[in-house]
Amino acid sequence: MQTPSLAPAHACPSCGSELEVDERFPRWCPGCEWNLAPAAPAVPHRTPRQQRKALRDERREAARQATVRARVEKLYESLTDRPARTRDASWFAAATIAGLVHLLTLVLFTGSVALVCDDRWPVRVLGVLGLVVTVVMRPRLGRLKDDATVLRRADAPALYALADRAAAAVGGKPVDVIRVTRSFNASFGRAGLLRRSRLTLGLPLWTVLTPQQRIALLGHEFGHDVNGDARRGLWLGTALNTLAALHDAFLPDRRGPQRGRILLFAMIAGTVQGLMCHLIRAVLNLLDGLTTRSGQRAEYRADALAAELASAAAAQGMLETFLLYQTYETVLLRLRATPRPRRSGRPGDQPPAVDFWTSLADQFASIPPLERERLRRLSALDLGSVDRTHPPTHLRIRLLGGRPDQQPSVTLSTTEIAAIEAELAPARARVASELLD
Structure with missing residues (x-):
């Protein structure tokens, strides 16, 4: 009788290949991509009508995904074939609409002021209402907050120098201004009448990046200041903020049941x-439709600037780190559940903040290459991105992969790294306390 061959201890149920297993992360097969995407949650029993509706919704969502995929891949191909223009017909159309929004605000303000100056009180009431709407529509220039997150130049000369x-x-x-926050992200923007620049660094993200990846992050963020992204400009950005504020102001107030004339007035x-x-x-x-292409082109250009500063490999590694956000959330929950050591006052005793950042960096460093590959493939499958304004992360990584190697x-x-770490020590203690509490 022939002895049956034994399957590997961890074999892929689809193709039979032996799997590398890390109990901290999902099992999956890189050969046939078994279990690449998480399984859909079980749905309760549906009636035939509910099943037909669910099928229609699935088809509609699949069609939407196909449309989005075709659009972003077409933009990606256009960038690899020829240089992108920063000013095209879509940009001019968006700038025209933004101009109309600003013109409407100005006309409403001047008209309301004229009505307020009228002798008749009903007209004055209309003028006051117009001024209220004008306040909602006013251009929002933003402002630089002077709070605990701000790191002043005198307190961090090495970081500011970098x-x-x-x-x-x-x-x-x-x-x-440089701000240090607890977010797993970074951003750059301008605020105020003088358009002062503000760089925001999420300390958890900064901690898990390598030194060259941190330079790539800075290159990408500062690239937004020179890459021609109209959405971040004063003209179009303030118009978008105005429309968003108006939309929120005009949202219907959903209250409880009312009666009589009050109900009629509420319905109208x-x-x-x-x-x-x-x-x-x-x-x-x-x-949004007119500026999506130009905005995503600007993101690609910021990535290219990051690669020039820190190398293409460092820029790719920086982008891949954004795919690890869910891993960061899991690590954070685990660290919150871990009892924190108390300071005994003895020399050399580490405060809890140091333990937190060391644990976070160590656990990120221990993420196996197979899990990183799974997240890259999953990003390509579901078009994952940092947010809806960014291109899919896998396409950004792919575009950087086609760049020639350069210094x-x-x-x-080493001295600069140590100096920056020392300057960030107070912020680390504050952010660790915020995250753990």
């Missing part, structure tokens, strides 16, 4: 508000 080097390398200006007011919301939402969607233009010495 930021200034990165900004100069991409053709930008020195940064005015709700209908008018609903129509205004639909109109404003239509304009917002139009602007980074900005590097960090």
Whole structure:
């Protein structure tokens, strides 16, 4: 009798290949991609009508995904074939609509002021209402908050020096303010009448990046200051903020049941508000459609600047780290559940903040290459991105992979790394306390 061959201890149930298993992460097969995507949750019993509706919804969602995939891949191919223009017909159309929004605000303000100056009180009431709407529609320039997250130049000269080097390398200006927050992200923007620059660094993200990946992050963020992204500009950005504020202001108020004349008045007011919301939402969607391509081109250009500063490999690694956000959430929950050591006052005793950041960095460093590959493939499958304004992360990584190898233009010495870490120590203690509490 022939002895049956024994299957491997962890064999793929689909193709039989032996699997590498890390109990911290899902099992999957890189050969046939078994269990690549998480299984859909079980649905309760459905009636035939509910099943038909669910099938229609699935088909509609599949068609939407196919449309989005075709659009983003077409944009990706256009970038690999020829340089992208920063000013095209869509940009001019969006700028025109933004101009109309600003013109409407100005006309409403001047008309309301004229009505308030009228002698008749009903006209004055209309003028006051117009001024209230004008306040909602006012251009929002933003402001630089002076709170605990702000790291001043005098307190972090090494970090500011690195930021200034990165900004100069991409053709930008020195940064005015650096903020250190607890988010797993980073951003760059301008605020106020003087358009002062603000760089926001999420300390958890900064901690798990390598030194060259941190330079790539700075290059990408400062790249937004020079890459021609109209959505971040004063003209179009304030118009988008105005429309968003108007939409929120005109959202119908859903209250409990009412009676008589109050109910009639509420129905009329709700209908008018609903129509205004639909109109404003239509304009917002139009602007979004007109600026999506230029905005995503700007993201690709910021990635290219990051690669020039820190190398293509460092920029790819930085982008791949964004795919690990769910892993960060899991690690954070695990660290929150771990009892924190108390300070005994003995020399050399580490405070809890140091333990937190060390544990976070160690657990990220221990993520196996197979899990990173799973997340890359999953990003390509579901078109995952940082947010809806960014291109899919896998396409950004792929575009950087086609760049020729070149030496980074900005590097960090061991002394500079140590100086920056020392400057961030107070922020680490504060952010760790916020995350763990």
